């Protein structure tokens with residue numbers, strides 16, 4: 021039985037995103053095209069406050085978006101802390117396809133997107149603005165270290181849901197995408213793991229791909245997605261590789277690890293997949309020719 025094409029992605033909004041990716045995959049399209057089309061769905065979703073257009077702002081009220089994409093040939097593109105552009109994944113794709121660079125940030129990323137014909141727009145929705153105003157009432161406005169973690173400790177509902185997506189196309193090639201508005205009410209200029217190749221996403225077409233969600237600082241510290249792919253190269257299954265990466269986070273910062281969520285998702289060349297998280301509550305969506313809308317709970321440590 022053929023295990024690919026297949027597409028997997030983080031959290032329950034991955035189901036709708038996978039369907040868009042599947043439309044590309046079922047026609048024999050490339051994995052990298054599938055994942056770009058897929059993650060544009062949550063980016064456009066006005067009810068989704070953690071990715072794209074309707075993302076919550078930083079503590080100063082700016083919506084700043086992070087995204088990256090990687091293909092089967094080691095090509096990659098990324099944008100970080102970009103404002104006014106609703107689909108950062110497509111700007112990341114343009115960085116990959118049209119520039120000699122891998123990563124553009126802030127104003128430079130915005131300027132590049134506009135040069136490429138994308139219309140800038142104000143992204144702070146009335147709902148996001150209201151949530152930010154509410155947060156400001158209780159938040160101490162000072163650059164406290166690890167405020168994102170502290171919010172997680174308070175059980176904040178704001179601190180979830182980056183979409184990371186991995187696809188294996190009909191040719192067996194792998195592509196991946198990751199996009200987010202980052203941790204809500206982060207410091208202005210803060211960049212998480214999601215746009216960082218090797219941290220939030222990594223693809224090696226010889227081995228497999230991995231992506232992450234959760235508190236990005238702990239993922240960056242361990243170069244999480246690269247670690248997962250290298251562990252698969254050494255023979256670990258996708259799930260075991262994700263588990264080992266989670267354990268690495270615990271080992272490095274045990275006190276922080278107890279309080280936060282990080283989840284890894286991985287796929288190998290055979291189309292086998294798996295995930296592992298620090299805490300309960302993580303899930304991922306799977307779509308292949310047999311099942312279009314399966315949601316699988318991630319195994320977890322604590």
Ligand code: SD4
Nearest residue numbers: 180181182202212234236
């Ligand atoms: C970040 N990893 O900016 C992202 C946010 C996230 O669940 O995934 N939250 O650190």
